[in-house]
Structure formats: C-alpha cells, structure tokens
Amino acid sequence: MAQTTTYVCGQCGQSHKKWSGKCAGCGAWNSLSEEVGIATAPAGRGAKKVQGQQVELTSLVGNMAETQRTSTGIAELDRVLGGGTAQGATILIGGDPGVGKSTLLLQTAAGLANKGRNVIYITGEESPAQVRLRAVRLQLANAPVKIATETNVANICKTIAKEKPNLLVIDSIQTMWSPALESAPGTVSQLRLATQDLIHAAKANNTTLILVGHVTKDGQIAGPRVLEHMVDTVIYFESERGDHLRILRTVKNRFGAAHEIGVFEMQTQGLMEVPNPSSIFLEAHDNSNTGGTAIFAAIEGTRPLLVEVQALAAPSSLAIPRRAVVGWNQNRLSMVLAVLEARGGISFAGRDVFLNIAGGLNITEPAADLAVAAALISSINECALPPNSVIFGEISLSGSIRPVVQTDVRLKEAQRLGFDYALTATAKKGETQPDAITPIRDVGELIATIHND
Numbered sequence: 106m107a108q109t110t111t112y113v114c115g116q117c118g119q120s121h122k123k124w125s126g127k128c129a130g131c132g133a134w135n136s137l138s139e140e141v142g143i144a145t146a147p148a149g150r151g152a153k154k155v156q157g158q159q160v161e162l163t164s165l166v167g168n169m170a171e172t173q174r175t176s177t178g179i180a181e182l183d184r185v186l187g188g189g190t191a192q193g194a195t196i197l198i199g200g201d202p203g204v205g206k207s208t209l210l211l212q213t214a215a216g217l218a219n220k221g222r223n224v225i226y227i228t229g230e231e232s233p234a235q236v237r238l239r240a241v242r243l244q245l246a247n248a249p250v251k252i253a254t255e256t257n258v259a260n261i262c263k264t265i266a267k268e269k270p271n272l273l274v275i276d277s278i279q280t281m282w283s284p285a286l287e288s289a290p291g292t293v294s295q296l297r298l299a300t301q302d303l304i305h306a307a308k309a310n311n312t313t314l315i316l317v318g319h320v321t322k323d324g325q326i327a328g329p330r331v332l333e334h335m336v337d338t339v340i341y342f343e344s345e346r347g348d349h350l351r352i353l354r355t356v357k358n359r360f361g362a363a364h365e366i367g368v369f370e371m372q373t374q375g376l377m378e379v380p381n382p383s384s385i386f387l388e389a390h391d392n393s394n395t396g397g398t399a400i401f402a403a404i405e406g407t408r409p410l411l412v413e414v415q416a417l418a419a420p421s422s423l424a425i426p427r428r429a430v431v432g433w434n435q436n437r438l439s440m441v442l443a444v445l446e447a448r449g450g451i452s453f454a455g456r457d458v459f460l461n462i463a464g465g466l467n468i469t470e471p472a473a474d475l476a477v478a479a480a481l482i483s484s485i486n487e488c489a490l491p492p493n494s495v496i497f498g499e500i501s502l503s504g505s506i507r508p509v510v511q512t513d514v515r516l517k518e519a520q521r522l523g524f525d526y527a528l529t530a531t532a533k534k535g536e537t538q539p540d541a542i543t544p545i546r547d548v549g550e551l552i553a554t555i556h557n558d
Contacts, residue, residue: 112137113293118329140288172360175271175313178216181369181378182209184408185340185353187361190272190313194360195304197278197333199318199326200342205351205369206317209342209376210274211239213315215248222271224249225264229256229280243375256290258283258299262306269310275303277317279327293329300335333357344371348465350385351376355406365406383411383522386464397484400524401476402495402515403468409511409518411495413463414473416480421457432462433473441478441500448504449548451485472509474500475529478548482555490555494543495519496528504548506530516541528554 112121114137119130121137128136174189183189186196200206211226218224228236233252240246251268255261258281265273275281281299282290289295300316307314316336318326326332326339333339339357344350353367368379379385387400399414421427430438438460445451460477462468475498483490490496497515499507508530516527520541528551531544545551 111140113140114329115293115327116330118293118297118331138292140292140294174360175217175222177213178220179209179213179378180380181353181367182213184406185355185365185367186338187358187365191337191360192313193308193311194338195307195314195316195336196338196340197316197318197326197336198340198342199320201320201324201344204342204344205371205376206342207239207276208243209353209369210276210315210317211236211245211250212243212375214250214272214274215240215243215245217272218248218250223268224251224272224274225268225270226250226252226274226276227255227261228252228276229254230277256280256282258302259285262302265306265310265312270312272313272315273307274315275317277319278303278332279319291327297329297331297335300332304335343467344465350379350465352466362406366408383409383518386410386412386466387522396487396489397480399476399480399483399490400495400519401468401473402497402519402527403466403473404470404511404515405466409514410466411518411522411524412466412468414476414480415461415463416477416484417459418453418456418481418485419459421455423457426453426455427457427459429458430460432465432467433460433477434469437471437474438477440502441474441481444500444502444504445478445481445548449482449552451482451552453481453485456485470509471499472497474498475506475545475551479528479551479555482552486556488555491526491528491543493523493525494528495524498528498530498545500548506545506547506551512542 112124114128114130114133116133116136117128117131119128121129124137127134173192176183176189198206214224214226226236232254236252237246240248278296278300279291282295283298283302286294286298303314321327337359338355340353340355343352343354349371351369351371353369355363355365357363368382368385369376370379397416401412401414403410403412428435428438442453442458446453476496478500479490479496497509499509501507512529519527526541526543528543528545531546543554545554
C-alpha cells in the first residue's frame, strides 16, 4: 500500500493534511509534527459492516468491592497516591531531567520487592548494568527486582501476561514503540498506541503500571494530552534548579484527592522523606520578622503548610519597572499591586517588585493574596510584620478580604509551630471568630494593622 504523510498536533492529537504554524483543533502554535503511515482504502457503500454486541449494564446501586491498595513503604508517595498503589491502576509521572524520577521509582520497586511482591523494572534508556549501578549507590542492590531493557510493547505485553507482576515500571514511555505502526518511537501515534496496549495488558492482569514521561521546555509531559486522560493518576516531580527539595504533586487521581503533595529531600543515599515540610520551608526564617517577609498558611491537597513569602520593592532606574515572580502567578501579583495602589493608596510606580516563595514551592491558591500584600506593604514601608503571626486571605478587586476554606486546619498547623495568631478575613455571619485571629476587612485595615504593630 502507498504511504501517506500527515501532520499531527502534539497537544490534542488532531491530524492535518498540510503543515501549518497553528493547530486548527486546539490553537497551539508550532505543535505539528510529521508522521508517515500506510494509506488504507476508504470504506465505500459495499464495505462489510461489523455487527456489535449489546453491552452488559449494571446498576449504580449495590455493594462494590473496595479498591485494593498496597503501601509503597514511602509515606510521602502513599499520600500523593491516595493511600498506596491501587491494583490495576496506571500512573504517569513526569519531571525535569535529573529531578529524581528514576531514583524514586527504583526505591519504590525495591521496597515492594522486599515485601515479596513481584516487581519488574523495564527501561528503554539504560542498560541493566546502569540500573544496577544506581541500585548499589542507593544501597538497594539486594532487592529482588527483575530488570530488563526493552522498547517493543508487544514483547512487554507478552511478559506481563506470563509474569503477572504486581508492579511494572516503564522508563520511559517516549522510548516505547508498537510493531503495529511504522512510525518512529516518540511520535503521537506511537505514544497513544503503546500506552493503550500497556494499559490493557496491565488491567487484564491486575498489574499496577507506572509510566515515566519526558517533559517539554514548558514543563508539560511530552506527547498528546490524551495520555493524561488515558491514565488513572498524573504526578509531576518539581524542583527549583540547585535546590535539594523535591515536590511530588498529583494533578489527577481517580483513586484519591488531586493536588496532594509529597516532599522529599535529595541526599547521597537517594530521596529521603520530609514528614514535616513546614519546618523545612521555615528553617531559615528570621524570628525577628524583618521587613518584606510574611508567613503564609497554605493548603496543598489535604496538607497544611507554612511557607515564607518574600517581597522586595526597590527603587528602579528603568522606564518600565521590573516585576519578577518565583513560585506564584505573575498575573495575580499584578492584580494585588493594582488593588494596593487603587484602594490602599500605596504607589509602586518607579519601583522594581520582586516576589519569591521560599523553598521552591509553587503556590496556586488565591488565599496567598493577603500574605503577598502584607509582604509588599512591609517592604515598601520598611516596617516588620507582627511577630509570630501567619497571614492568609483572598483579596477582591474592591479591596475587601474574603474568607478562605479550612481556616481551622491552617490555624492548627500554625499553633503547632509556635505561631500565636493569624491575620485573615472576618468570620462569616453566624460563625464565631477564634481568639487567635485578628480580623481584617480590607486592605486599608491591613495597612493600619502593619503600621500599628
């Protein structure tokens, strides 16, 4: 048969007959890649119709067997997964090169193998000797993990059917290819088909499947986004360059809560758990509370965390002052600055503004608005915030402070670490205001409270 050339979008997977700079399906730029396949004859009126079978239906009402979970032996990973690995689940983990994905998975595989589980580790990027060298460095050389170097998905599926492992690690999915297609490994079609075949084989044999995914320069898992829809759990391994802390964050989980995080510290003997992340994020915090710093009580998934928000508003010689942000949303900072200028009368014109979330954590919840505003006010007025206080609350465009969820959980974490009281929004009608809270109604009261203290 004749070969045909198509251009497939790496974001949404839509095929195009001609190359263009923008995908017509999702609007992504420079996302089309060339793929060569075999052209099939179009089905005409005389084509044979395949008769389907009626699908067996069941009622939503009734007793269902609970999902069987297995602890990995790593408490932080179990937290992110929702209590351990689920039988037959598929997990996709991505992260920058060198962040520690292979190290974490080898530690997980060794821990389960030492408990008597049948564990297979298949790599398409390293030889078995290289995997053994890493195991020796991590002091895991005696773990009964079965390793192999293979990229043919058909051979891997055959191995799954014969070995029926409890856990299978594929490092990485971008190196896998299916003989059913003639396209090269790493293309959209190969990624989609290879992942589909591996998932079907794993679920048919009740095998927990972990896929390692490469990431693009934007930090997204390479390949079509349909991969994230196909799997049960999507995890990202995050780290600031040069930082020893590693943040494991789940963005999708069919067997647990999403946006849960686990914190690890990279050491010589591998990744070590950090059971009390707040103490790590605050280990360099100055108790004298110098100007420009505020302690934010955050919620990541179900876990409360205390992190330090650092702000600096310095005079600028540039025509357009700089706005640099690390660990927070750039647009959110612009909104807070605008509210402080319009509602609080504080001008940041002619000043460079730098904002940093200490410890390499990325904060996404709007509850950080008040802590960021407090740090900016403290920096520009060169006055310290109230000592031993945490700050959280959402700022509206009118300048008022809106209450946030899980206030009690945030306060308990703050009190456990020695923080006496909190600056946050006033309680809702009918709710009692805890004694540990100093209520703030708007940015004007926030400015007055900082100046009075």
